Amino acid sequence: MPSASVRLRRKLDVILPAYDTPGQMLEEHPRARELYSTYLAASSYVTLAMVPLMEAALDRSRVLASTDPVAAGLAGYLQWHIPEEMHGDEPGDDLLEDLAAVGVDTDALRLRPLPEKIAALIGTQFFRVRHAHPVAILGLLWLEVYPPDALAVERLIERTGLPREGFRQLLLHSELDARHGVELQEVVDSLPLEPWHEQLIGLSALQTMSFLIDAWLEVVAAPALEPAT
Amino acid sequence: MATERDNEQRLRDAGVILTTESLEAPFQAVVEGLTPHEVDVMIAVKRRLDEADRTFGWDPESGEPRPSSARIPP
Numbered sequence: 001m002p003s004a005s006v007r008l009r010r011k012l013d014v015i016l017p018a019y020d021t022p023g024q025m026l027e028e029h030p031r032a033r034e035l036y037s038t039y040l041a042a043s044s045y046v047t048l049a050m051v052p053l054m055e056a057a058l059d060r061s062r063v064l065a066s067t068d069p070v071a072a073g074l075a076g077y078l079q080w081h082i083p084e085e086m087h088g089d090e091p092g093d094d095l096l097e098d099l100a101a102v103g104v105d106t107d108a109l110r111l112r113p114l115p116e117k118i119a120a121l122i123g124t125q126f127f128r129v130r131h132a133h134p135v136a137i138l139g140l141l142w143l144e145v146y147p148p149d150a151l152a153v154e155r156l157i158e159r160t161g162l163p164r165e166g167f168r169q170l171l172l173h174s175e176l177d178a179r180h181g182v183e184l185q186e187v188v189d190s191l192p193l194e195p196w197h198e199q200l201i202g203l204s205a206l207q208t209m210s211f212l213i214d215a216w217l218e219v220v221a222a223p224a225l226e227p228a229t
Numbered sequence: 230m231a232t233e234r235d236n237e238q239r240l241r242d243a244g245v246i247l248t249t250e251s252l253e254a255p256f257q258a259v260v261e262g263l264t265p266h267e268v269d270v271m272i273a274v275k276r277r278l279d280e281a282d283r284t285f286g287w288d289p290e291s292g293e294p295r296p297s298s299a300r301i302p303p
Contacts, residue, residue: 002255010259011267014245018274025281199264206270213274221281 005185022216033160037102042215045118051091057137102166121211139204147177243272
């Protein structure tokens with residue numbers, strides 16, 4: 001019988017080619033230079049929300065831990081993983097610096113409406129963590145199993161001609177997430193998950209990837225449908 | 230109530246599963262274990278990708294493999 005992490009991985013492999021496609025479209029897009037900052041900004045909202053979401057999951061796990069061994073194990077993992085995901089004095093600060101390096105007004109980014117799919121992703125995660133089970137957060141973190149490809153990032157730097165400083169977090173995560181992804185799979189296998197926990201993590205991961213695919217496609221595909229006037 | 234066989238048929242009908250042959254055992258087990266919500270998400274992703282491909286001039290129903298150049302508007 002395959003382990004829980006293998007079962008999850010096989011499930012998510014079904015849409016992995018779709019998850020890779022928006023990035024490939026960006027790389028091949030003739031307006032890649034123009035679109036990159038918007039593409040990265042869409043992802044940045046998830047990065048900025050990731051630590052607060054993990055903190056919410058940790059808080060909820062601690063509440064449940066005395067009677068819930070999955071929550072107890074999850075709390076232990078989140079406690080040491082949250083500091084690893086800070087990436088700045090405030091969560092996500094380093095990514096905001098990358099965005100600023102490619103011309104994004106990061107103050108305006110905080111104030112403007114979030115892409116609808118990203119708002120749905122963050123809201124769905126928070127609801128599940130609070131009202132279903134905090135282990136749902138592992139579906140969001142499952143993104144670490146699929147890190148950015150360093151060679152593809154290098155090609156994107158060359159193709160866009162944008163400053164390398166705008167790609168630091170992508171390059172960093174191409175290395176870091178390879179390790180984090182392995183650790184995450186070990187955590188999944190170490191928790192005494194019941195089938196409904198696994199389904200919750202699986203749906204959470206599928207929806208996370210689906211929302212991100214939608215948000216990225218809105219950047220790389222929509223402009224061709226609605227040319228600027 | 231959806232059945233396990235419905236999962237495979239729904240994914241085939243939507244073009245998520247492309248092979249006309251029987252699925253390999255590990256993949257078959259994955260498909261059978263999917264919840265209806267998970268199947269819905271996979272189908273929605275496929276539809277959104279097809280829509281994006283059409284934007285770039287490639288018909289996903291054509292049976293042709295997706296050429297990378299088809300993603301680039303002329």
